[in-house]
Amino acid sequence: MKFILRTLCLLILLSPFFSHAEVEKRPNFMFILSEDNSMHFLRLYGDKAGATPNIEAMAKQGLVFDHAFSCAPVCSVARTTLMTGIYAPKLGTQYHRRSALATLPEGVEMWPAYLRESGYYTSNNSKKDYNVKEGKVWDESSKKATWRKRADKGQPFFHMETTTVSHESSLHFPASEMKKPTQTPQKDVWIAPYHPDTPTFRYTYTRYHDKIKAADSHVGKLIGQLKEDGVLEDTFIFYFGDHGGVLPRGKGYIYESGLHVPLVVRVPKNFAHLVDFEPGTRTGGFAEFVDFGPTLLHLAGLDIPKVLDGEPLFGEGVSAKNLEKRDTSFGYADRFDEKYDFCRSIRKGRFQYIRNYMSYLPDGLQNNYRYKMLAYQEWRNLFKQGKLNAEQSQFFLPRPAEQLFDVEADPHEVKDLSADPEYADVLKELRKELQDHLNDINDLSFYPESYMVDNALEDGIGYGKKYSGEIDDLMEIADLSLLPFRKAKKELKEAITSDEPLERYWGFIACSNFGKQAGELASIARKSLDHENQMVRLRAAEFLGIIGALDPRPVLADIINTSKSDQEILWTLNTVVLFNDHHDLKFDPSSIQRTFDKRDENQRRIDYLTGKL
Numbered sequence: 026m027k028f029i030l031r032t033l034c035l036l037i038l039l040s041p042f043f044s045h046a047e048v049e050k051r052p053n054f055m056f057i058l059s060e061d062n063s064m065h066f067l068r069l070y071g072d073k074a075g076a077t078p079n080i081e082a083m084a085k086q087g088l089v090f091d092h093a094f095s096c097a098p099v100c101s102v103a104r105t106t107l108m109t110g111i112y113a114p115k116l117g118t119q120y121h122r123r124s125a126l127a128t129l130p131e132g133v134e135m136w137p138a139y140l141r142e143s144g145y146y147t148s149n150n151s152k153k154d155y156n157v158k159e160g161k162v163w164d165e166s167s168k169k170a171t172w173r174k175r176a177d178k179g180q181p182f183f184h185m186e187t188t189t190v191s192h193e194s195s196l197h198f199p200a201s202e203m204k205k206p207t208q209t210p211q212k213d214v215w216i217a218p219y220h221p222d223t224p225t226f227r228y229t230y231t232r233y234h235d236k237i238k239a240a241d242s243h244v245g246k247l248i249g250q251l252k253e254d255g256v257l258e259d260t261f262i263f264y265f266g267d268h269g270g271v272l273p274r275g276k277g278y279i280y281e282s283g284l285h286v287p288l289v290v291r292v293p294k295n296f297a298h299l300v301d302f303e304p305g306t307r308t309g310g311f312a313e314f315v316d317f318g319p320t321l322l323h324l325a326g327l328d329i330p331k332v333l334d335g336e337p338l339f340g341e342g343v344s345a346k347n348l349e350k351r352d353t354s355f356g357y358a359d360r361f362d363e364k365y366d367f368c369r370s371i372r373k374g375r376f377q378y379i380r381n382y383m384s385y386l387p388d389g390l391q392n393n394y395r396y397k398m399l400a401y402q403e404w405r406n407l408f409k410q411g412k413l414n415a416e417q418s419q420f421f422l423p424r425p426a427e428q429l430f431d432v433e434a435d436p437h438e439v440k441d442l443s444a445d446p447e448y449a450d451v452l453k454e455l456r457k458e459l460q461d462h463l464n465d466i467n468d469l470s471f472y473p474e475s476y477m478v479d480n481a482l483e484d485g486i487g488y489g490k491k492y493s494g495e496i497d498d499l500m501e502i503a504d505l506s507l508l509p510f511r512k513a514k515k516e517l518k519e520a521i522t523s524d525e526p527l528e529r530y531w532g533f534i535a536c537s538n539f540g541k542q543a544g545e546l547a548s549i550a551r552k553s554l555d556h557e558n559q560m561v562r563l564r565a566a567e568f569l570g571i572i573g574a575l576d577p578r579p580v581l582a583d584i585i586n587t588s589k590s591d592q593e594i595l596w597t598l599n600t601v602v603l604f605n606d607h608h609d610l611k612f613d614p615s616s617i618q619r620t621f622d623k624r625d626e627n628q629r630r631i632d633y634l635t636g637k638l
Contacts, residue, residue: 052261053256053260054324056184056186056265057265059187061100061193061275063269063284065282077241079242080241080287083262088308089289090289092372093287094286094314095284098277099268099277102118102120104267105118111334112334112355116486117488119156121360121361123156125478126482127158127485129158133330135157136330139330140322141161145181146180148163150166150184186243191239191240193394196233196400203224209234211230214227214230218417219416233270258293261296264289273420274420277392277395279370292304299341310348310352316335318335320338320339352374353373355372356369363598366390367470371462375433376451380426380427381427385538385540390599390603427443464493467486474596478592502532502535506535513535518549521533521565526556526561534564537568544572544574550574560593563596563597585619586619595630598630598631602633
């Protein structure tokens with residue numbers, strides 16, 4: 026009896042320490058990413074051929090997001106957004122591949138570093154692909170990295186793992202490969218209305234479904250390892266795609282097919298009290314990649330740095346009701362490898378609004394890596410042969426300056442509502458909301474990439490704040506494209522004769538968007554062909570070439586040969602390919618009197634023009 030009494034007294038004395046240990050116990054986190062995978066190809070989201078039993082099992086024990094978005098439709102930009110929690114055009118990380126790494130503001134780190142500093146073991150297996158200087162983020166990042174390497178098995182961990190089986194390269198197969206059988210029956214797959222239903226496309230879709238099944242197997246393997254270690258019910262598991270799917274018009278494009286990812290979160294039983302949802306719940310609330318970091322920091326009990334753009338999706342004090350109210354996501358698409366563009370989007374509720382700042386550039390402009398895929402090649406060949414219908418041809422034609430889609434009624438975004446009077450109020454509302462957002466983040470893409478690299482990469486956020494008025498002015502010139510030409514003409518004249526090179530630059534882009542409507546400005550534009558700023562010369566020649574007032578090729582060749590900026594040269598080569606492929610102005614590569622590194626994006630353009638692919 027004395028032994029029992031002493032034991033009870035000891036337990037009472039130690040009870041504060043046990044309580045403290047319980048309070049201090051923190052959840053583990055695991056991110057499992059499948060590369061190049063939009064939500065459209067999973068049975069969990071309605072695709073009957075997309076069975077993913079391991080991910081579906083996660084869904085029964087957690088939360089499925091019907092609206093999750095990567096913000097960017099390509100890996101380095103999306104992953105940098107994910108791991109910084111900051112919108113890429115605000116930071117200067119919006120270009121894939123980056124010309125130079127951006128720098129986070131002083132005192133700011135990529136958010137996993139805060140977990141690490143607070144005692145978490147952080148591991149990454151193994152893709153990073155950031156456009157920002159990294160810092161001390163990982164205890165280990167390699168193909169052998171695992172949470173199992175932490176010395177103290179009681180130490181909380183954050184492990185991130187990417188399965189590459191569904192990557193774009195898995196669809197770079199020769200025609201002979203199509204003789205091999207697939208796991209998914211070809212008759213079971215759907216074909217998007219913007220694609221021709223041919224044997225090549227059907228086989229490509231089917232092979233992609235097989236790769237997603239392989240990714241699901243990897244999810245099952247990792248969950249099994251957590252269970253073996255006895256930490257499954259202490260670990261929040263996030264499964265998601267790193268951006269949209271890789272079938273043509275997916276990865277690299279700002280449509281739903283490029284931005285809308287699957288997101289399933291398995292909630293561990295030991296930390297279910299942190300989540301205001303029952304297991305097996307689906308939510309219509311919107312999630313963006315900028316929200317993922319704040320969510321983990323909040324679940325870990327850490328402060329969220331104010332510089333982060335996202336908000337926690339769940340955790341203590343975050344109600345399911347509030348999450349359901351979230352209905353907005355932003356997207357951006359700039360340069361992907363050697364192919365330039367400048368698009369922004371807002372998805373709000375059932376509508377997606379897209380702003381094409383360079384609408385004269387077709388989506389289908391040559392990108393060497395994209396066109397390794399047989400489906401891409403066949404699609405373009407059928408277009409050239411006149412064998413596509415209107416929906417299938419859109420990809421290869423100039424776009425409107427703004428587009429509006431009802432994604433619920435038109436999930437593949439082939440019916441543009443921007444000119445429909447019935448949706449005029451929706452168009453106006455979303456246009457304004459997107460403009461306000463770009464003003465808020467001081468979007469650095471209103472500067473040419475060459476200018477941004479030279480001036481804004483040491484602290485893009487600080488630079489944007491300092492020159493926010495200048496960015497606003499440039500945006501106003503860019504938005505002249507949204508007016509009827511007769512109303513924009515006066516301000517366009519002022520822009521293309523401005524003493525400020527950046528104003529001329531955007532004035533000529535707006536003129537190119539108007540095309541031949543702006544033909545009366547040709548004589549004024551000619552005066553900028555010998556401007557001291559190479560990017561002004563480029564845009565003036567581009568505009569004059571588009572309206573047929575000038576053969577732009579000699580000017581373009583001269584810019585390539587004389588510019589001291591790799592980014593200026595690459596932009597000029599982008600325009601060369603535009604005229605070469607879409608305006609029947611074939612370019613003579615021998616007019617280029619300089620050489621480039623074989624790994625350089627500029628060399629990719631040269632390889633294409635010389636037929637060396």
